[in-house]
Amino acid sequence: MQYSAKVMDHFSNPRNVGELADANGVGEVGNPACGDIMKMYLRIENGVIEEVKFKTFGCGAAIATSSIATEMIKGKPIDEALRLSNKAVIEALDGLPPVKIHCSVLAEQAVKAAISDYYQRQGVDPLPIVGKLADPHACEGGCCTG
Amino acid sequence: MNSITNTIYLDHAATTPVSAEVLSAMLPYFCNRYGNPSSNYGPGQQAKQAVEHARAQVAAALGCTPQEIFFTSCGSESDNWVIKSTAHRLAAEGKRHLITTAIEHHAVLHSMAALEKEGFTVTYLPVDRYGLVTAQQVQKALRPDTALVTVMYANNEIGTIQPIAEIGAVCQRAGVLFHTDAVQAVGAVPIDVHTQNIDALSLSAHKFNGPKGVGALYLKQGTPLPSLIDGGAQESGRRAGTENVAGIVGLGAAIEFATAQLAEKAKKLTALRDDVIHTLTTALPNVALNGHPTLRLPNNVNLSFEGIEGEGMLMLLDMRGICASTGSACASGSLDPSHVLLATGLPHEIAHGSLRLSFGAQSTLQEAQIACEALLDIVPRLRAMSPVWGDILTGKKASLLR
Numbered sequence: 001m002q003y004s005a006k007v008m009d010h011f012s013n014p015r016n017v018g019e020l021a022d023a024n025g026v027g028e029v030g031n032p033a034c035g036d037i038m039k040m041y042l043r044i045e046n047g048v049i050e051e052v053k054f055k056t057f058g059c060g061a062a063i064a065t066s067s068i069a070t071e072m073i074k075g076k077p078i079d080e081a082l083r084l085s086n087k088a089v090i091e092a093l094d095g096l097p098p099v100k101i102h103c104s105v106l107a108e109q110a111v112k113a114a115i116s117d118y119y120q121r122q123g124v125d126p127l128p129i130v131g132k133l134a135d136p137h138a139c140e141g142g143c144c145t146g
Numbered sequence: 147m148n149s150i151t152n153t154i155y156l157d158h159a160a161t162t163p164v165s166a167e168v169l170s171a172m173l174p175y176f177c178n179r180y181g182n183p184s185s186n187y188g189p190g191q192q193a194k195q196a197v198e199h200a201r202a203q204v205a206a207a208l209g210c211t212p213q214e215i216f217f218t219s220c221g222s223e224s225d226n227w228v229i230k231s232t233a234h235r236l237a238a239e240g241k242r243h244l245i246t247t248a249i250e251h252h253a254v255l256h257s258m259a260a261l262e263k264e265g266f267t268v269t270y271l272p273v274d275r276y277g278l279v280t281a282q283q284v285q286k287a288l289r290p291d292t293a294l295v296t297v298m299y300a301n302n303e304i305g306t307i308q309p310i311a312e313i314g315a316v317c318q319r320a321g322v323l324f325h326t327d328a329v330q331a332v333g334a335v336p337i338d339v340h341t342q343n344i345d346a347l348s349l350s351a352h353k354f355n356g357p358k359g360v361g362a363l364y365l366k367q368g369t370p371l372p373s374l375i376d377g378g379a380q381e382s383g384r385r386a387g388t389e390n391v392a393g394i395v396g397l398g399a400a401i402e403f404a405t406a407q408l409a410e411k412a413k414k415l416t417a418l419r420d421d422v423i424h425t426l427t428t429a430l431p432n433v434a435l436n437g438h439p440t441l442r443l444p445n446n447v448n449l450s451f452e453g454i455e456g457e458g459m460l461m462l463l464d465m466r467g468i469c470a471s472t473g474s475a476c477a478s479g480s481l482d483p484s485h486v487l488l489a490t491g492l493p494h495e496i497a498h499g500s501l502r503l504s505f506g507a508q509s510t511l512q513e514a515q516i517a518c519e520a521l522l523d524i525v526p527r528l529r530a531m532s533p534v535w536g537d538i539l540t541g542k543k544a545s546l547l548r
Contacts, residue, residue, distance in 0.1 A: 033495055035475050035476050036455065054531075055531055055532060057453065062455075
């Protein structure tokens with residue numbers, strides 16, 4: 001698999017790995033049977049993502065997309081984090097091989113799932129704000145489905 | 147260290163380096179002895195003799211006569227040829243059923259799929275947790291219209307060695323042609339086509355320190371097999387195309403060396419293999435061996451590391467100059483992990499975390515130790531960032547290892 005230097009950097013030296021004990025928004029997407037699962041932990045204060053951590057089971061691209069996604073949303077207001085697109089993730093990584101494009105979708109979905117969880121915990125319906133999320137555990141939406 | 151600079155090459159099931167002896171045997175046939183074996187003048191006949199010498203070398207390694215050896219371009223061609231041509235020939239007699247296993251190489255499985263599209267019926271024998279089929283399974287699957295049974299000698303991914311002689315005996319009693327894809331076995335384990343009741347066998351030179359682009363099919367004397375490649379009268383009129391003379395010479399030399407060194411190499415590699423398996427399964431938790439513990443190729447290690455995915459392991463190994471292989475879907479770009487691992491009953495999660503190390507004649511204990519040390523660092527590192535592993539540690543998820 002031919003990965004960019006940026007992907008290799010984020011894979012071999014991932015940023016923000018771990019769990020957040022005081023997270024107030026947690027999202028998990030993917031399915032280990034399909035070979036990838038991403039879990040995103042957020043601590044949101046006053047509408048700003050103050051802290052973010054992730055854990056990922058998956059290929060090099062899955063780890064790299066989660067890592068860079070955490071960097072891209074850290075310290076940002078929720079509405080900005082919600083605008084994080086898989087395209088932006090790909091661009092930030094200087095591209096992904098075609099069969100790995102879906103890893104970036106998974107990263108985008110993981111951020112949205114965590115923000116949805118945050119709103120739910122606040123007693124706010126996330127649907128009008130975050131939108132409808134794809135089935136988070138379907139293999140068809142998996143990282144390596146091309 | 148292997149000659150690919152600063153590389154520890156542990157993927158000999160994929161391919162092997164051409165040995166210096168083999169290369170030097172081949173070299174004269176590129177620029178000096180370049181004659182076409184079909185030409186009747188001196189240089190042509192010189193090339194012809196070289197091809198026939200190689201045929202005798204292959205025959206000696208398998209325990210058959212040179213007339214029973216046909217050179218091809220690769221193991222896949224040998225598989226395609228014997229499977230498709232036998233099916234097409236016997237279809238005329240109303241035999242339109244074939245038997246194989248669920249864990250064959252794609253050269254066999256995709257040949258079968260092509261025949262199914264033509265209306266043939268194929269029985270895919272399931273394997274047990276070790277990847278084994280039995281002669282009884284073959285016996286039960288045989289039908290009056292069975293044209294061919296093909297069971298791989300040793301599996302390329304998990305190294306499991308099948309009871310070939312027993313399966314061959316069952317086929318012989320039933321009068322059904324028995325073919326084995328022995329691409330991983332030749333040069334690794336002793337083979338005798340007569341005592342093992344083998345009617346047809348595929349092999350490939352680059353798996354035992356020969357060159358790529360040349361293979362052979364052993365076909366028992368008197369077995370009709372229509373050509374797959376039509377044209378000139380090469381290979382007794384059964385496989386057209388100007389002979390890959392240098393490649394064939396390389397195949398002959400490689401199989402002779404491999405056979406001569408077989409016992410010694412098998413002893414060394416079995417010790418290396420078992421050492422690596424022992425080290426990794428005892429030093430790391432939740433690691434399982436795939437394939438059979440003893441009915442196994444001497445050079446094959448295949449382990450599943452629970453909670454992580456194979457491609458990440460390969461990438462981190464590659465950064466340290468170590469070449470290995472995985473059955474994970476993510477490394478191949480397909481949706482499903484290895485069909486072989488799934489056929490042995492492994493859950494998808496565990497199949498995604500598989501790693502194959504395959505050693506070669508030149509592999510050293512030091513290389514194996516470096517690979518083990520690397521994995522003792524890499525596996526915990528990937529597990530530390532895996533939510534699946536976290537859930538197993540906290541008891542939130544049960545281990546799926548058996």
